Amino acid sequence: MASIKIVECELNKNTLKNFIKFAWNVYRPAGKPGYKYWVPPLISQEVNILRPDKNPFFEHSEAAAFIATRGEIPAGRIVAIWNNNHNIFHDEKVGFFGFFECLNDQDVANALFDKASEWVKSKGGTALRGPANLTLNDECGFLAKGFDSIPFILMPYTPEYYLQLAERAGFKKAQDLYSYYLSKEQMKWEILPRICERMEKRYNLSIVEISKKNFDSAATFVKRIYNKAWSNNWGFVPVTGNEFKKLIKDLKEIYIPKMTFLVYSGEKPIGWSMSIPNYNEIAIKLNGSLFPFGFIKFLLGKKKIKQARVFTLGVLPELQQKGIGAYVMYHCAKSCVESGYMDGEMGWILESNYLMNRGMEQIGATPSKIHRIYERNLTASLRSQ
Secondary structure, three states: OOOEEEEEEOOOHHHHHHHHHOHHHHHOOOOOOOOOOOOOOOHHHHHHHOOOOOOHHHHOOEEEEEEEEEOOEEEEEEEEEEOHHHHHHHOOOEEEEEEEEEOOOHHHHHHHHHHHHHHHHHOOOOEEEEOEOOOOOOOEOEEEEOOOOOOOOOOOOOOOHHHHHHHHOOOEEEEEEEEEEEEOOOOOOOOHHHHHHHHHHHHOEEEEEOOOOOHHHHHHHHHHHHHHHOOOOOOOOOOOHHHHHHHHHHHHOOOOHHHEEEEEEOOEEEEEEEEEEOOHHHHOOOOOOOOOOHHHHHHHHHHHOOEEEEEEEEEOHHHOOOOHHHHHHHHHHHHHHHOOOOEEEEEEEEOOOHHHHHHHHHOOOEEEEEEEEEEEEOOOOHHHO
């Protein structure tokens, strides 16, 4: 069998295009069935995530991209990541891997994981965790449940054999990320309005829609809530000012005002939520590009989108065990239905977040997908695990 070679790729536009396009070898191989539920990413968007001149992540952290060939044939890829802000915030020495794609070849996967491990160890890392593209605020996790439907927007779809590739390479589960399905019919409309009415009176709650006009001013409150609401969650890292500016700029292009709101207690903003249409219903037909005709398909398809995803939902820590979460969930679902989206996905939620998972079940949602984060101990020799 031909030998395996690992080559580092420069993080520039031209090299990264080929790096990203390798995914088509896995999901849409020539002359083979492929994976019909895979949604091709927008190539330009993926490239910009990995470009230091485009992504403020690189202002504080670093990454290296590697591609594997077996003989002359591309066989896999991986990005090794050193997130300084994560390690400072959590007092850890953990490196990450992301953008992993690989043919069903254990030797190639081992070589890629080993290369990423070696790179992380050179930075002083004691563990390798992932996948995360590049952080847990981006797409992350290998799909572990829910292979029979397309992913919702900003959620990954990966082959089932990736789980075996990781586990046979010495990785162990670090955390599962749960997503829930909820339809208009499932929602417990007869119970939740009464609960929400009590919450409104007790905490003087109100919902304020984030319109196009007040989007920028609301962003100040959103950043403050975002960095506080998730501060105790596993793997969370506060976003920097420039990272948040980029996030808001990206979301501003796709958000729906009716489905995006701040939650007030009196005059104080204490929570927020954003739900977005499942643009993957269109993206699956674009083959990774908006040009030359993809943009037309996108515009024509927008009004045909039937589902939405609750992208984010958070309440300040001091109010998280007061029942306000159910109030926010109810208004999320209500705003989606009123906007014409009769079902969708809520997630992801950490498996360790008992309150949120319990809240999902209480409103009638059912578990639909699981994405898994793995970790490999680097204090032992790479192949002895």
